[in-house]
Amino acid sequence: MxxxxxxxxxxxxxxxxxxxxxxxxxxxxxxxxxxxxxxxxxxxxxxxxxxxxxxxxxxxxxxxxxxxxxxxxxxxxxxxxxxxxxxxxxxxxxxxxxxxxxxxxxxxPVMTRLRQPEREVLDTLIAAGVARSRSDALAWCVRLVQRHTDDWLTELRDSLEQVRRVRSRGPDAGPRGDTPDDEK
CATH class of the missing domain: 3.30.300 (GMP Synthetase; Chain A, domain 3)
Structure with a gap:
């Protein structure tokens, strides 16, 4: 990010x-x-x-x-x-x-490992005609989560940005907040 x-x-x-x-x-x-x-x-x-x-x-x-x-x-x-x-x-x-x-x-492409209960969800979406493949079904699930969790994802992204800022001021930070060259 x-x-x-x-x-x-x-x-x-x-x-x-x-x-x-x-x-x-x-x-x-x-x-x-x-x-x-x-x-x-x-x-x-x-x-x-x-x-x-x-x-x-x-x-x-x-x-x-x-x-x-x-x-x-x-x-x-x-x-x-x-x-x-x-x-x-x-x-x-x-x-x-x-x-x-x-x-x-x-x-x-994004690779993931799913256990049987998770694969069953994808296979149900295929059987119902919602998706043509597991790949399509997984993309459909991601879009559904995205649509219904925008506020939560925005809050999470803001939190990650705050973590980055705090880390940049930590003891390993260089003079401008960068990590020393030997640690990059």
């Missing part, structure tokens, strides 16, 4: 590097070991007053697709720079009204 300062620098780099007319606003920059995801807001399409929900949804999806095609070259150029600088793939997304879409992004 990134420190708050590292995340702020990453977000600042994208805010400064993105063309001014790419997004209305930069809403999210997230990163893990494999990927940086950049999401920005684009303006909603203008619709006639009283447009139906179906018309509105279709217009939002079309605006997102138009944005994706029109900005591809600019996004690829920025991604190449960032990938060289940060050593991670860059993925893009957009928020338009109530619609959010992520474009091609990394699906990183």
């Amino acid at each position: 990134m420190t708050t300062e590292e995340h702020e620098k990453l977000r600042g780099w994208f805010a400064g590097r993105l063309p001014d007319d790419l997004y209305e606003s930069l809403t999210e920059v997230t990163a893990d070991r494999e990927e940086i995801t950049v999401v920005g807001r684009v303006p909603e399409p203008r619709l006639a007053e009283g447009a139906s929900e179906a018309e509105r949804e279709a217009a939002l999806r079309a605006r997102i697709q138009e944005f994706r095609e029109r900005t591809r070259d600019d996004r690829v150029a920025v991604a190449r720079e960032a990938e060289h600088l940060y050593g991670r793939k860059v993925s893009w997304g957009v928020q338009c009204g109530t619609e959010r879409a992520l474009f091609t992004h990394v699906a990183a």
